[in-house]
Amino acid sequence: MNLYEYLGKDIFRKNGIPVPDGYLVEKKEDVRKYEKPVVVKSQILLGGRGKSGGIKFVKSEADLKPAVDSLLGSEVRGLKVTRLLVEEMIDIRKEMYVSFSLNRTERKPMLMATVEGGVEIESLPHDKIFLRLIDPLMGYSDYIAKEAVKFMQLEPAIAAQFRSLLAKLYEIFNKYDCELVEINPLVITGEGKLIAADAKVVMDSDSLFRHREFNVIDPEKTPLELEANGRGYSFVELQGDIGVIANGAGLTMATLDALTLHKGKPRNFLDLGGTDSVDIVIDAFDLVLKANPKTILVNIFGGVTKCDTVANGIVEAKKKYGIKQPIVVRLSGIHEEEGREILKKNGVDAFSDMMSAIETAVKREGGN
Amino acid sequence: MKNYVDENTKVIVQGITGHQGKFHSGEMLKFGTKVVAGVSPGKSSEKVNGVQIFDTVADTMHLNPTASMISVPAPYVKDAAFEAIDAGIELIYVLTEHVPFHDTMDILYEASRKGITLLGPNGPGITRPGKCKIGIMPNHIFKDGDVAVASRSGTLTYEIVGALTKAGFGQSTVIGLGGDPVVGLTFIDVLKVFNDDPNTRKIVLVGEIGGINEEMAADYIRKNVKKKVVAYIAGRSAPPGKRMGHAGAIIEKGSGTAESKIKAFNAAGVHVADFPADIPGLLG
Numbered sequence: 001m002n003l004y005e006y007l008g009k010d011i012f013r014k015n016g017i018p019v020p021d022g023y024l025v026e027k028k029e030d031v032r033k034y035e036k037p038v039v040v041k042s043q044i045l046l047g048g049r050g051k052s053g054g055i056k057f058v059k060s061e062a063d064l065k066p067a068v069d070s071l072l073g074s075e076v077r078g079l080k081v082t083r084l085l086v087e088e089m090i091d092i093r094k095e096m097y098v099s100f101s102l103n104r105t106e107r108k109p110m111l112m113a114t115v116e117g118g119v120e121i122e123s124l125p126h127d128k129i130f131l132r133l134i135d136p137l138m139g140y141s142d143y144i145a146k147e148a149v150k151f152m153q154l155e156p157a158i159a160a161q162f163r164s165l166l167a168k169l170y171e172i173f174n175k176y177d178c179e180l181v182e183i184n185p186l187v188i189t190g191e192g193k194l195i196a197a198d199a200k201v202v203m204d205s206d207s208l209f210r211h212r213e214f215n216v217i218d219p220e221k222t223p224l225e226l227e228a229n230g231r232g233y234s235f236v237e238l239q240g241d242i243g244v245i246a247n248g249a250g251l252t253m254a255t256l257d258a259l260t261l262h263k264g265k266p267r268n269f270l271d272l273g274g275t276d277s278v279d280i281v282i283d284a285f286d287l288v289l290k291a292n293p294k295t296i297l298v299n300i301f302g303g304v305t306k307c308d309t310v311a312n313g314i315v316e317a318k319k320k321y322g323i324k325q326p327i328v329v330r331l332s333g334i335h336e337e338e339g340r341e342i343l344k345k346n347g348v349d350a351f352s353d354m355m356s357a358i359e360t361a362v363k364r365e366g367g368n
Numbered sequence: 369m370k371n372y373v374d375e376n377t378k379v380i381v382q383g384i385t386g387h388q389g390k391f392h393s394g395e396m397l398k399f400g401t402k403v404v405a406g407v408s409p410g411k412s413s414e415k416v417n418g419v420q421i422f423d424t425v426a427d428t429m430h431l432n433p434t435a436s437m438i439s440v441p442a443p444y445v446k447d448a449a450f451e452a453i454d455a456g457i458e459l460i461y462v463l464t465e466h467v468p469f470h471d472t473m474d475i476l477y478e479a480s481r482k483g484i485t486l487l488g489p490n491g492p493g494i495t496r497p498g499k500c501k502i503g504i505m506p507n508h509i510f511k512d513g514d515v516a517v518a519s520r521s522g523t524l525t526y527e528i529v530g531a532l533t534k535a536g537f538g539q540s541t542v543i544g545l546g547g548d549p550v551v552g553l554t555f556i557d558v559l560k561v562f563n564d565d566p567n568t569r570k571i572v573l574v575g576e577i578g579g580i581n582e583e584m585a586a587d588y589i590r591k592n593v594k595k596k597v598v599a600y601i602a603g604r605s606a607p608p609g610k611r612m613g614h615a616g617a618i619i620e621k622g623s624g625t626a627e628s629k630i631k632a633f634n635a636a637g638v639h640v641a642d643f644p645a646d647i648p649g650l651l652g
Contacts, residue, residue, distance in 0.1 A: 104550065105579060136473055206468045234613040248521060250521020261642060
């Protein structure tokens with residue numbers, strides 16, 4: 001889960017990493033009296049805010065309200081701006097970069113740091129970046145910062161601040177179950193102070209049971225995705241018109257892939273999971289129907305999920321919601337014959353192999 | 369390298385009184401697995417499926433268990449795994465989904481420090497037909513044979529194993545590595561075992577989008593594996609930036625695409641099936 005900059009900066013502040021003074025604006029009345037130059041920053045979770053006009057620099061009292069008015073409620077990079085962060089303008093001498101992230105391949109935390117900040121880290125040549133895996137058995141220790149400082153050739157006064165900041169950043173990475181904590185840019189001010197001008201904190205969604213204070217609705221998900229997740233389904237909206245219900249993440253992906261290879265266009269990813277319940281099937285149809293598909297494809301490999309249970313769920317959902325769209329079903333595995341028999345009696349075509357069902361669903365999508 | 373389980377493997381189930389623990393310990397017993405004990409604090413006078421329950425893992429050690437299946441809610445997995453590691457269980461398999469990956473990293477490194485194997489989290493387990501099954505794979509799909517299967521998913525594995533059995537290809541070992549971004553055993557780990565296993569003649573790898581473990585496996589195969597390997601990759605139609613059911617199945621910043629994995633496998637001489645049903649044909 002990606003945190004807004006202001007929430008990331010709250011975490012930084014609480015944990016001793018210097019950030020600019022600032023406050024949050026959610027409505028126009030929240031704007032405080034102008035005292036010194038400020039930056040007004042749209043709180044959206046996409047990069048490139050500056051280039052898209054989502055950040056305004058205010059150097060006089062007269063400019064503050066117009067800046068807030070123009071940003072609050074506007075759209076930046078297709079996202080509605082509902083919150084602004086108003087921060088003191090800092091005197092930037094140099095912009096650097098530092099982050100801790102999960103290296104999936106090595107299964108270890110990884111430190112990245114460079115004196116070339118303020119740009120996308122991916123755009124930099126590798127030899128400009130200090131890159132260091134952290135041995136989880138030993139954890140982080142100051143010698144790692146010393147190596148970084150040497151690589152970055154930081155002057156002693158900055159180096160001391162940097163070492164202290166790095167230790168705190170690693171603590172945050174662990175304490176808040178982060179996938180990524182990134183400061184870009186990490187600014188050296190005209191007075192020679194280090195300050196985090198931005199904050200990117202991505203927390204592991206699976207860890208939220210121990211971070212209940214971060215009950216943030218994921219803005220990267222659609223309303224239907226949020227509703228489906230709330231009801232316990234893995235669900236992703238796609239652009240096509242064949243609604244898909246399958247069991248298991250891998251099989252559901254394989255179903256979408258097979259449809260696509262047959263020139264079909266899936267409308268969604270929905271994983272039923274491994275529970276044997278008629279209600280879960282009915283509820284899944286409710287969600288898929290909300291996406292207005294032209295055809296619905298159900299692909300089940302029965303194990304824990306029994307095929308006859310799924311068949312009963314399909315028949316009940318058809319009655320309950322008066323489904324008009326063609327439903328194409330593939331049932332294989334435990335109780336598959338009973339399942340197909342139930343469907344046949346109720347006028348639903350059922351196949352035992354996946355490819356026949358895929359081909360039929362694609363044909364139905366094209367009209368019929 | 370030795371295979372992870374065989375007919376002598378003695379299994380305990382941590383969380384045996386839960387819905388999953390109860391059902392799957394029963395299925396494992398039917399398969400012929402030696403389930404020697406269950407662990408569930410405060411229920412040590414009870415039995416599940418005829419299996420005696422104990423309060424702690426330490427209390428089961430007189431029965432000489434070598435493997436543990438952990439099926440407790442995600443917030444308690446780390447403690448359960450540490451308990452098993454401390455007691456000296458050799459193979460720890462975590463069924464539970466949604467374990468925080470920081471917890472998995474902690475488990476993984478404590479396990480590796482003590483030479484203990486971690487399988488999962490969030491995978492279907494390991495099955496050797498005729499010998500032992502630990503996990504949740506359906507009993508009826510298997511047939512004893514010489515094809516080894518390793519996969520990052522559950523149901524898709526059953527789909528492919530079912531197709532293999534139907535086509536007459538039995539299996540030597542089927543192992544589900546788990547759908548999380550951080551898991552214990554990887555493709556390379558199990559390839560080493562399959563490569564050395566005299567009972568395995570052909571290998572099937574079932575990968576998916578996210579990470580670069582398939583690419584690394586392809587490189588390993590090119591250098592070390594003489595046995596025939598075929599693969600399937602799920603998620604070639606997945607949009608970037610979306611988690612496709614598994615926490616680990618996500619294309620991030622252009623990395624982890626199906627295209628890159630298929631290319632790597634092809635470069636290593638591994639045929640990649642377009643559809644799961646094509647796998648038996650490619651093995652033939």
